[in-house]
Structures are given as structure tokens and as C-alpha cells.
Amino acid sequence: MGKSVLVLEGGAMRSLFTSGVLDALMDNHINIDCTVGVSAGALVGCNYVSNQKGRTAKININYCKDKKYIGIKAIKNNKGLVGFDYLFSGKIAKDNPFDEREFLDSDKRFVTGVTNCITGKTEYYDKNKKNTYKLLQASSSMPLVSKVVDINGKPYLDGAIDCNVPIDWALEQGYEKIVVVLTRDKDYRKKPLSNRIKRMYNMVYKKYPNLLKTMYSRPNKYNEIYNKIERLENEEKIFVFRPRKKVDISRLERNKDKLKELYEEGTEEAKNRLQDLKDYLSS
DSSP, X not given: OOSEEEXXXXXXXXXXXXXHHHHHHHHTTOOOSEEXXXXXXXXXXXXXHTTOTTHHHHHHHHSTTOTTTBSHHHHHHHSSSBOHHHXXXXXXXXXXXXXXXXXXXXXXXXXXXXXXXXXXXXXXXXOOTTTHHXXXXXXXXXXXXXXXXXXXXXXXXXXXXXXXXXXXXXXXTTOSEEEEEOSSOTTOOOOOOOHHHHHHHHHHXXXXXXXXXXXXXHHHHHHHHHXXXXXXXXXXXXXXXXXSSOOOOOTTOXXXXXXXXXXXXXXXXXXXXXXXXXXXXXX
8 A cells, every 4th residue: 555645535626625736736747655535535536546647627617507408408317416427428428528547547546435325424445446436426426406326236425525624544554655635725614414405305315314424423423523633734744735725616607607616726735735744745
């Protein structure tokens, strides 16, 4: 096992920041041994492992207004607001092919976090040819707007439900150098769930009681993880990239200018701190 790991938060369209960071790393030949991502972090991270600079940003910026990708037309084939068929095997995939061979053959380890609806806990899976797209779909299937994904007879949803940033996984695996990419600013913390959201969760997922428990406790756990990351960063045990200002972008943002701006912010942040990152990785 290598000594360095990239830990990628989700955040749907906020992951344009992550895309900018990773593209800058690819531009400067920064090769991290392992990438672990949840939700949109997994969708971005797979393109880092396949060495396809710009692919994530191109897809999300060019197709953000396409209703077959995000919107009412995606419901017909996907029973949700995100068109995973359009992304993985439709027009987007044909116009922006994913280099699956490079992804699978790469020496870089890639791990996807998904939430098991039965247990309510995160499970982590290494890249494999059989379930590449299913795992990516499950990990990024947001509650209430996406259907549950079946993998080997088990139901899965968004990997960020139980763990928004898989920092504990990276620590437990024994990686010496941990590079975290967040999609929220330093001051952000989640507010408690509203009663309305709780009622919606209960109505849709009532047959998954452990999942509901995880969903109800998510804000507290999310904030605990953010606090832990800040502490580890202050102790210089990890290296963190995050937006410097509040991210004013919705999960399914369709404003191309906002998405471009966030992508460019991620690129600039990585470029400006490139030497600091090199020093951290080599220390």
C-alpha cells in the first residue's frame, strides 16, 4: 500500500471546486497513491485515477442545463432527478468517454464509499470492472431525488449519508500523508434537520429504520467530522484544500458562470498552495 491518500468530500455540483483542485494536481504531475471519495467526490476522483484532466468540469458545466442529465427528463429512465444512464452510457458518455482501461489498470488505488440502506453504515469498495458504474451511481444517489441502487442484492444510497468525508477510513488504513479536499468553507457547519425533511425521510425510507437513524444524526456527525479535520489540520497531520469563501451553489446548480467560477477557484487554490503540498508529501 502506498503512503498517500486523497480524501474527497461529496457535495453534488459543489464538487466543481474539487475538480479544479484535481486538475491542477494532474497538470503538475502530483500522483497520490490512493483516492477515496463519497458521493460526487467519487465521480470526480475516478477521473483523477484515469488521468482525464478537465472531464468532470466539462461534463458538469456543459450539461448542467440538460434536463436528461439533471431534471424532469431524467426521471423517466432513472426514477430520479439525475440521469445516470445519460452520464454512464448515453450522450455524455459518448461525447466524453471515460477511460475505464486506464482507470482499472492504474497503479493508483481507488475506493468508493456507499451507504448500505439496511445497516445505515458506509461500506468501502476498491475499484473493480464488474461494479465500477454501479458503485459510482450508488455513492452519488442523493436521498429523496434518486432511487435506491441494488448491488448484489443489497440496497445502497449516497455514500455521504453516513460519512461526508472519509477521513476516519484513511486514518484506519494507515496512510501517512492525507490530502483532504472539502467543498465547504472553514466556517460551515450543518444545521439540524427540519421537521419537514424528517417527515419526508420517514415517508420514503420507513422500511430502512437504521438508514433513518443515520439520516437523523447526519448533521451532528457531519459537524464532528469537520471539527476533527480542522483539529488534524492545525496539528499539521493532514493537508486540506477548501473554498476560501462561502459556496453559493445549490446541489443541482444550473448556472454555468457560477460553476466555472468555482472550478477556477479550486484550480487557483491548488496552484497557489502547490509548493506547500509538495513539502507536506515529501516531509
